[in-house]
Amino acid sequence: MSLLKHHTDMTRGDKYLLLLLLSVSFSLMFVLYGNTTIFHSKSRSTQAVVTVNGDIIRKINMPTNSRYSFAIEGSSGSFRVELDGEKIKVSEAHCAGQVCLNQGWISRAGQSIICIPEKIVIRLEGRTMLDAITQ
Amino acid sequence: MRLNTHRLVFLSLLIALGTSLHLVEMLLPLPLPLPGVKLGLANIVTLLALYLYGFRDGVTVALLRVFLGSLLGGTFLSPAFLLGICGAVVSTAAMALLLRHTKCFSTIGISMVGAVSHNIGQILAASLLLQSRAVLYYLPVLLLTGIPTGVFTGYILKSLMEHIEKSGALKGFTQQEN
Known part of the structure; x- marks a missing residue:
């Protein structure tokens, strides 16, 4: 049919x-x-911004292709900052507290490594889950 | 003359069926909080009308079922009504195109296309209505839910069509495809 x-x-x-x-x-x-x-399972960082005493001395696009490091001069000596893909850390420091060293790798946007006596701030900028927090 | 009366009666039956299916769907809640996801049962009726009588009558059935369904369901001239009209037109056109020009798709495939195109038509209408592109972000979700519902209604229509043939209930009603 x-x-x-x-x-x-x-x-x-x-x-x-x-x-x-x-x-x-x-x-x-x-x-x-x-x-x-x-x-994204974590917040991706797009840039690492290194400021000394408030002045931006370096901006690095994240993630980096290879592992490399550079040096920053501080008042107590030179610091070595190492980058590897999405991570960044301070690998050598001569400051008193070594807080920056102890922090290890940071990889998420919004995280930062700060050395207060040297006034060094390494901050990862990027897209975060929260844009702002009111207090 | 005889064919015209039969056709009128059967089309009216189909429209009534479609309307009641539309209303039933309004009452069926979804387990997931996804707005606009429906079982699309009324597409069964539209597709059957397309199979039996062709594009013009199929569109008539589709439009009238949205009309009557929303009238009885309280959503007449509401946004849902406009989305429904748009979805029904797009879906009927897509199904008719496939039916008329291809021979390689079965009831199930055409029903699936009908469900998916119904959703696409609704989203396009929604984005026009709201003048926003944000609605389009919902498209993949609706596409992915449209596929199984289309297959499901396709299977229902398949068994319906086989049953109609076997019981011979429509011996005088069907006309030759033109």
Whole structure:
């Protein structure tokens, strides 16, 4: 009869269609949601900003391709700052408390390593989960 | 003459069915807090009308079912009504296109396309209505939920069509595809 001359079981064309729709929706998800923090397990940092005494002496785009380090001159000696991919840390310091050394690696946007006597601030800027906190 | 009366009666039946399905869907709550996700049961009726009578009657059934359904359900001329009209038109057009010009898709595939295009039509209408692009962020979710609901309604229509054939209930009602 006229109704059953149409396919009613799932055809191969249907399966291709299903695959097409699934891939379209998944790629749409990447396009639309890819830059939001929902997709990142931690807050990505985009830049490491190093300031001494309030002046920005260095801005490094994160994440870096390779592991490298540079030196900062402080009043008690030189500091070595090391970067590796998404992480940054102070690897050599001659200050009194060595707080900056003890902090180790930081990798998330908003984190910072601060040496108060030397007035060195290494801060990771980027997209964070919270934009501002009122107090 | 005979065919016209039969066609009128059956189309009216389909519209009534579609309306009641529309109303039933309004009452069905979802386990997830996803607005706009529906089972799309009324698409069964639209697709059946397309199969039996072609594009013009299919669109008539679709539009009238949104009309009557929203009238009876209290959403007449509301935003949901406008979204429903838009979704129904896009969905019917997409299903009719596939039906008319291709032979390789089954009921299930066409129903799936109908559900997905219904959602796409609704989102486009919503973004026009709200003059905002933010609504489009909801598109992947609706696409992904539209696929299983479309397949589900496709299977329902498949068994419905097979049952109709077997019982011979519509011997005088179907017309040749034109």
